[in-house]
Amino acid sequence: MLYKVELAYMELLLVDGLCNEEAQKVVDKAKQHETTRLALENAPDNVKDFCALLVTEAMEKGILKYSRRSLRSCQMCKKQAGYATYSRSSRYHSKGEKNYEKPLAFYAYDFKDSFVFVQGYSSLGICPECWEILKPALLVALKDIKVEISESITGEKPRYKKVDIWHCKKCDWKGLETAMGRDRTLMGDGYYPSTCPSCAAKNLMFGTTYLVSTGAWECVEAIEGVTK
Numbered sequence: 001m002l003y004k005v006e007l008a009y010m011e012l013l014l015v016d017g018l019c020n021e022e023a024q025k026v027v028d029k030a031k032q033h034e035t036t037r038l039a040l041e042n043a044p045d046n047v048k049d050f051c052a053l054l055v056t057e058a059m060e061k062g063i064l065k066y067s068r069r070s071l072r073s074c075q076m077c078k079k080q081a082g083y084a085t086y087s088r089s090s091r092y093h094s095k096g097e098k099n100y101e102k103p104l105a106f107y108a109y110d111f112k113d114s115f116v117f118v119q120g121y122s123s124l125g126i127c128p129e130c131w132e133i134l135k136p137a138l139l140v141a142l143k144d145i146k147v148e149i150s151e152s153i154t155g156e157k158p159r160y161k162k163v164d165i166w167h168c169k170k171c172d173w174k175g176l177e178t179a180m181g182r183d184r185t186l187m188g189d190g191y192y193p194s195t196c197p198s199c200a201a202k203n204l205m206f207g208t209t210y211l212v213s214t215g216a217w218e219c220v221e222a223i224e225g226v227t228k
Helices: 009-013 021-039 045-061 128-141
Strands: 067-071 083-085 098-103 106-110 160-168 174-176 181-184 191-195 211-221
Touching: 009 021, 021 045, 021 128, 045 128, 106 128, 174 211, 191 211
Parallel strands: none
Antiparallel strands: 067 106, 083 098, 160 174, 160 211, 181 191
């Protein structure tokens, strides 16, 4: 039988290396969080905790970046945008009462790398004020992490580049997308990975697909000519 329980960090360490694969992932994540917190020993707890979450996001996705969008709450300071109020009284409400049909939002920084978004919410979204507080600590936390970090975060070109790993179904080659040959897109506005470097099999726009992305990736040093 399987059981579920919540454990503190020191309790998790007791099962480190002695548990199943899924449980070990939780232990490893907790250890990474604690490493980040120790590196930021003089920072406030909410800064340490949020930096730890962002380091985990970066390591799991291979990249850390943000988008600007409207959110209703800040996950770091817990600020809520609230609701608009009624400007006049009526039969069902009084002037100044909250109008729960009109939620407010503020422009925020969202670090969640996802194809699916919930309007007004992100588990890694923070307000501009918190971003100014967080940024110096985050740069320290990310210093030795081998992932692609957006220039908008560091102010510098990324040291590493996330590169997808592809597989050729014709010759069984598997390797980095940057090793593949490239062809012009149909619209002529760029290039796409098209050719196997091992057997020269080519994906044609309306032909057989020999090369497919595996869903895996690797972060490599961003050297000119290697990660173009």
